[in-house]
Amino acid sequence: MRVHIISDMEGVSGIVKWEQVSGGESLYEEGRKLYTEEINACVRGAKAAGATEIVVMDCHGAGKGWTFNSLIPDQLDPDCEWVVQDEWTEYTEFLEQGCDAALFVGMHARAGTELGVLSHTVSGTNWQNLWFNDVLVGETGINAALCGHFGCPVLLVTGDQAVCAEARELLGGALTTVEVKRGLGRFSARNLPPVVARELIQDGAKRALSNLSTVPPWDPGRPAEIKVQYSQPRDVQKLRFRHGVEVVEPRTIVSRADDWWTAWRQFYF
């Protein structure tokens, strides 16, 4: 069984402030330790469920050389390999080869979510809203669409209460979710102790992989229309001559294609 663990940092238990997820800040070193241990818990659960190949992909933009590079290499479980990418959604090799399941760890809610800890979509400063065929989505939706394009189902989402609700709403109530904290605001939360969160993630991963057909691969629909509302017209102007991209308002673009992956690549890279 081939399992892709796709992860972010803001949804880890004990992480509540930007300084814990921003490379170079003194609090970041503790944050990446908490993050690495939640990944290890997920790896243990996947292994217990029978996974034979586990590849972790860090999707957290921590800044500078830490971007997509926040895991602590020599503390990682020896039964996984991990990818450091240069651009988000760049690494698709493992999905292209065929993956049985994806497990999302440490996720945060989409931009504007009332009680979403560190909530944002792609960029906390440059992006305001994102829709796939008129469905408002966050990063769980982006990663799920990427996996779905290659026929891979998402079977587990972990993070705060808000992102778990967002994920179930998007992918269906059969999705296994693990809530490791409850947001009280964007920068405040009631957390489970990390040791407890890790036990729940390990158990959740094992349970989620016990039946690979509980949640179908997610396709936002064909043809695909991706709409992005940016914060500033400047972000739109540089996209106006892209194939398949239309500027529909000064701060909003629409990218249209036969399938989601083509529509995403048209404007994102």
Ligand SMILES: [Zn+2]
């Ligand atoms: Zn992140």
